[in-house]
Amino acid sequence: MRETSHQLSLQNSQQPKHFRGGEKKVMKKSLSLLVAIAMVFSVFASMASAAELTAQQKFDALKEQGIFEGYPDGTAGLNKEMTRAEFSKVLALVNGLPQEASAANYTDVAKSHWAIGFIGAVTKANLMEGVGLNKFNPNGKVTIEQMAKTVVLSAGLEESSAAVQGTVSAWAKGYVAAAVEAGIIPAQSNYKANATRQLLVEASYVVVNGAVSVQSAVVVDDKNIEVTFTDGTVVKKTLDTALVAGQATKVTVEHNGQSYEVTVTLGALSISKAAQTDAGEITVSFNRALSANEQAGLTYEVKAGLIPYNVSHKWAEDNKSVVLSTNYLPANEYVVTVKGFDPVTVKVEEAKAAKIEIGATSLQKAGTQDLKIDVLNQFGKKMNVTPQVTVVHANTGATLTTTQTNNKTEINLASEEAKNPAVANRAVKVDDLVQVTAVYPSAGLTASKQYKVVAGSAATSIKLGNVAPLEGKTRISANESGLVLPYEMVDQYGAKILFSATTSSVSVADATYFEKDGINFYLSEAGFISSYSVDSNGVFKFNTGTKTGTLMINAINPATSASASLALNVQGSATVKSLQLSAPATQVVAGEIVKIPFVAVDQFDQQLAGKDFAVISATASDAVKKGKVAFTSNVSFEAGYPRINGKGELEFKFTGVAANTTAHIYANLDGAQVGQLQLTVQPASEAVRVVEANVAKYFTVGGESKLDTDTIKYLDNYGRTKSVTKDTYNVVVTDPTVVQYNNGKLVALKEGKTKVTITLVAIEGFKVRANANQAFEFEVTVLKNSDVTNYAIKTVDTVYGGKDAKATHSVTVELVGKYSGQDVAINQASAFALVTSQDQNVLRSEGKVIWGVKAGTSTVSAIGSNGATLATATVTVSEAAPVATTVTFKKSEYTVTNGTSLNLAEEIEVKDQYGKAITVDGLLASSDKAVTVSGKTVTGAERGQATVTFITNNNVSGSTVVVVE
Numbered sequence: 001m002r003e004t005s006h007q008l009s010l011q012n013s014q015q016p017k018h019f020r021g022g023e024k025k026v027m028k029k030s031l032s033l034l035v036a037i038a039m040v041f042s043v044f045a046s047m048a049s050a051a052e053l054t055a056q057q058k059f060d061a062l063k064e065q066g067i068f069e070g071y072p073d074g075t076a077g078l079n080k081e082m083t084r085a086e087f088s089k090v091l092a093l094v095n096g097l098p099q100e101a102s103a104a105n106y107t108d109v110a111k112s113h114w115a116i117g118f119i120g121a122v123t124k125a126n127l128m129e130g131v132g133l134n135k136f137n138p139n140g141k142v143t144i145e146q147m148a149k150t151v152v153l154s155a156g157l158e159e160s161s162a163a164v165q166g167t168v169s170a171w172a173k174g175y176v177a178a179a180v181e182a183g184i185i186p187a188q189s190n191y192k193a194n195a196t197r198q199l200l201v202e203a204s205y206v207v208v209n210g211a212v213s214v215q216s217a218v219v220v221d222d223k224n225i226e227v228t229f230t231d232g233t234v235v236k237k238t239l240d241t242a243l244v245a246g247q248a249t250k251v252t253v254e255h256n257g258q259s260y261e262v263t264v265t266l267g268a269l270s271i272s273k274a275a276q277t278d279a280g281e282i283t284v285s286f287n288r289a290l291s292a293n294e295q296a297g298l299t300y301e302v303k304a305g306l307i308p309y310n311v312s313h314k315w316a317e318d319n320k321s322v323v324l325s326t327n328y329l330p331a332n333e334y335v336v337t338v339k340g341f342d343p344v345t346v347k348v349e350e351a352k353a354a355k356i357e358i359g360a361t362s363l364q365k366a367g368t369q370d371l372k373i374d375v376l377n378q379f380g381k382k383m384n385v386t387p388q389v390t391v392v393h394a395n396t397g398a399t400l401t402t403t404q405t406n407n408k409t410e411i412n413l414a415s416e417e418a419k420n421p422a423v424a425n426r427a428v429k430v431d432d433l434v435q436v437t438a439v440y441p442s443a444g445l446t447a448s449k450q451y452k453v454v455a456g457s458a459a460t461s462i463k464l465g466n467v468a469p470l471e472g473k474t475r476i477s478a479n480e481s482g483l484v485l486p487y488e489m490v491d492q493y494g495a496k497i498l499f500s501a502t503t504s505s506v507s508v509a510d511a512t513y514f515e516k517d518g519i520n521f522y523l524s525e526a527g528f529i530s531s532y533s534v535d536s537n538g539v540f541k542f543n544t545g546t547k548t549g550t551l552m553i554n555a556i557n558p559a560t561s562a563s564a565s566l567a568l569n570v571q572g573s574a575t576v577k578s579l580q581l582s583a584p585a586t587q588v589v590a591g592e593i594v595k596i597p598f599v600a601v602d603q604f605d606q607q608l609a610g611k612d613f614a615v616i617s618a619t620a621s622d623a624v625k626k627g628k629v630a631f632t633s634n635v636s637f638e639a640g641y642p643r644i645n646g647k648g649e650l651e652f653k654f655t656g657v658a659a660n661t662t663a664h665i666y667a668n669l670d671g672a673q674v675g676q677l678q679l680t681v682q683p684a685s686e687a688v689r690v691v692e693a694n695v696a697k698y699f700t701v702g703g704e705s706k707l708d709t710d711t712i713k714y715l716d717n718y719g720r721t722k723s724v725t726k727d728t729y730n731v732v733v734t735d736p737t738v739v740q741y742n743n744g745k746l747v748a749l750k751e752g753k754t755k756v757t758i759t760l761v762a763i764e765g766f767k768v769r770a771n772a773n774q775a776f777e778f779e780v781t782v783l784k785n786s787d788v789t790n791y792a793i794k795t796v797d798t799v800y801g802g803k804d805a806k807a808t809h810s811v812t813v814e815l816v817g818k819y820s821g822q823d824v825a826i827n828q829a830s831a832f833a834l835v836t837s838q839d840q841n842v843l844r845s846e847g848k849v850i851w852g853v854k855a856g857t858s859t860v861s862a863i864g865s866n867g868a869t870l871a872t873a874t875v876t877v878s879e880a881a882p883v884a885t886t887v888t889f890k891k892s893e894y895t896v897t898n899g900t901s902l903n904l905a906e907e908i909e910v911k912d913q914y915g916k917a918i919t920v921d922g923l924l925a926s927s928d929k930a931v932t933v934s935g936k937t938v939t940g941a942e943r944g945q946a947t948v949t950f951i952t953n954n955n956v957s958g959s960t961v962v963v964v965e
Helices: 032-048 057-063 084-092 114-123 143-154 170-181 197-209 292-296 423-427 805-809
Strands: 215-223 223-227 234-238 248-255 258-265 272-276 281-286 300-304 307-309 311-313 321-325 332-338 344-346 353-358 373-379 388-393 398-399 400-405 408-411 433-440 446-450 460-464 487-490 513-518 519-523 529-535 538-544 549-557 561-571 576-581 594-596 599-602 615-617 629-633 651-653 661-669 672-681 686-693 699-700 703-705 712-716 721-722 729-733 738-742 745-748 751-758 775-781 790-793 815-819 822-825 834-837 843-846 849-852 856-863 869-878 884-887 893-896 901-903 906-911 922-926 931-934 937-940 944-952 955-964
Touching: 057 197, 084 114, 084 143, 084 197, 143 170, 143 197, 143 519, 215 248, 215 258, 223 248, 234 248, 272 344, 272 615, 281 332, 281 344, 292 856, 300 321, 353 433, 353 446, 373 433, 388 400, 398 423, 423 661, 460 549, 487 937, 594 834, 686 721, 686 775, 699 745, 729 738, 738 751, 790 856, 790 869, 805 849, 834 843, 834 849, 843 856, 849 869, 884 944, 893 901, 893 937, 922 931, 931 944, 937 955
Parallel strands: 460 561, 576 672, 615 629, 699 775, 699 822, 884 955, 893 955
Antiparallel strands: 215 223, 223 234, 248 258, 272 281, 281 321, 300 307, 300 332, 311 321, 332 344, 353 373, 388 398, 388 433, 400 408, 433 446, 460 487, 513 519, 519 549, 529 538, 549 561, 576 599, 594 651, 629 661, 661 672, 686 712, 703 745, 712 721, 729 751, 738 745, 751 775, 790 815, 815 822, 834 856, 843 849, 856 869, 884 906, 901 937, 922 944, 931 937, 944 955
16 A cells, blocks of 8 residues: 655655565655755745746756766756666665665675665665676666656555556556656656656656646636646635636646646536436536536526426536426427527437346345335336335245335344244345345336345444534524434444334433434433434434433444444523514504514524514413513503514504503513513504495496405504405495395496495494594496497407317306496396307307317407497417416415414415316425425424425426414
């Protein structure tokens, strides 16, 4: 194994190096040499980086150290060759070897030879050896491949298996490849040739100075590049200025205190490929990674003909591709459009079973274990299907029992009868052979795998990770639920082990020890953990108890002695330290709910949300008030107030105010004041008069118009316009033979005129100012049909013209009438007799009903009882199959209490592109744990609010808010 890093600095290393032959040498340098090297390199570093130094400058630096010598004429002789004796001196000095004259036992090296000490040193260190017949050939030349071997050994590198281009001896290939890869020598055409002094200088400088060069520079995205150096280091640099596509840019990168200049070019962004990668999934690949800014500006559209499919998108980790997915994409050709790029066509086919995979790596003499059998489609993705599985005990021929749930096939080979009811399974022994066969008949697929049964697994390694605070919190507190204990367990085969699922929460409130699946958990003190559970994915969750402080958790497997420990710091539940209250931007009127802005801070100086603390009126008992923010006020609060609603808003509601009063409000927690506020509270509002009735003033006989809480407005004594509520108004018609008021509607009975009067009615909680001019009157006129001379066909959207259109998508045509520029509430039954379609091949009509036949347009005419055409309109017909295009809930907000359920099935309305309500499959999902979802029913789980979204099978969605009180 290599002992040095890729950084080739040897001068400052006292680490032993292993040279050929296995002898361990400790390279020691004299202090004077180290000082000389440091001084020389510091001078040259100020001049230029190693990548910028010339060969002459490198020679001069090495000469200053006494490693190289120049010629008598003062030149470096860089183009000349070097003798083996000269090279032995360079090697010895580069490696800091002491002279060893006694080791130079060669017949051609005289005891008086100037280099005998260096030759002996490199011989003893196995850096150089003789040429045969006990000769060293000191005057011979050094070849490039010989030099490569010595510098690779000097640098502490290993031989490389990389291919070498050029002439090279078989014994030298590994050394040459390593030297070239490390940037010590450049690639050559003939490594058997003699090395020049320049090449020796360059290589020696790299080994001595640890100098490296740039191997490659790659653009990650417009603001990031990665530069790889010959020492194996990758430097990532974020640019201050974004690269411009197609423009070469010079960038300076720092590495080990030196500067390197690289030139990079950002390629123009383009889509390199778009293809189906799973059922309901298309992956769009790009020619390079996209930055976050580039991604943010993209939109995605997937269409089959005119039908759009809503898709979600997810970028790959390398940011070079994005997956567009939806619940369902029928087989078809789709046009995929990414904003800023040309559309691409993708052929989508139905997912088909293509392969069965049996993934279990071993079969153990143990309890329930997953055989990991999956049916894969043509894209290599798991399908939601279950194959037929047969498991046979090869030693006896007995068929073994398996269980299949949720596409998972499991087998139990435990020996104990109490843990395994299957007799044949219990009979399987260690080293027996078991044959697993899986068949998926509809696709003609089969797979089999034979296992040699091994001993049951046991956790030989246990690791416990740090427990993270709950989402949105910064610490772990007492009385919290749903904390996750991260863990890793592997058995003797290296296989990952997960805890089995619990059927319910397991109480450990008073325990300092509990056991789970053979793992003993020891707690330093009871009361910190109240209970735990494990879900079907092996996730271990626990709830904290009332204790605070530091809990030590030790997990031990007594069978293998594997263990792990964890210190868990549990802090006290957050309590309000200060509550800054602000006056609302609206009037404060007795009897009306007013929301009070606040900022709450806990004892840890962290801001609290409204759902994180409780409030109560100070009139409650001390026991009830404990731990809650209690409000006192000289103006009485209505029962149930103050309160924090399900949205986390603080609500006040005052009562008993006869005149404008200043309310002095104090917030206290367990006797300590945490906040205060002054408000002017005004008396309860009084209704003054009706000011609006949004109802038709012209009718024909039989015409109707709503007159109810949605259409009647009144003014209160504070000048506010409000809608009336049930039982707070009265409607009187002067002549009920002309117009009748019934069930919230005015209905015209005969031609004529009459007055309608609306008055306000005082009831509990709704005051009407005495002697107020509250009556609101208006005149209603009932016309003859012939008086309405201006008709129009109420807008008809595009009509479906496919199969069963008459039964499912027919449209009843209605007219809109005008008189003196105002709408007339007409009787649709008598206003016109029928409608006709100009092109019956495109649009059919029957009575007042129309439906599509095929794509196109047709003119529709409304015909009066006298045969006259009253109005016309052009109607468009489409043959596009109906698909969900909108999802709405009947209300934008629903309220439930904790523990109660609400079925939203009847609240969801899905419409297709023709505006018709349709029934489709879909999924109801919640954004927050405040509610749980089962089918289309939501149940309040804790105080708060959640956005609940219904997603159709073609990925169209609509949302509402569910508040849990």
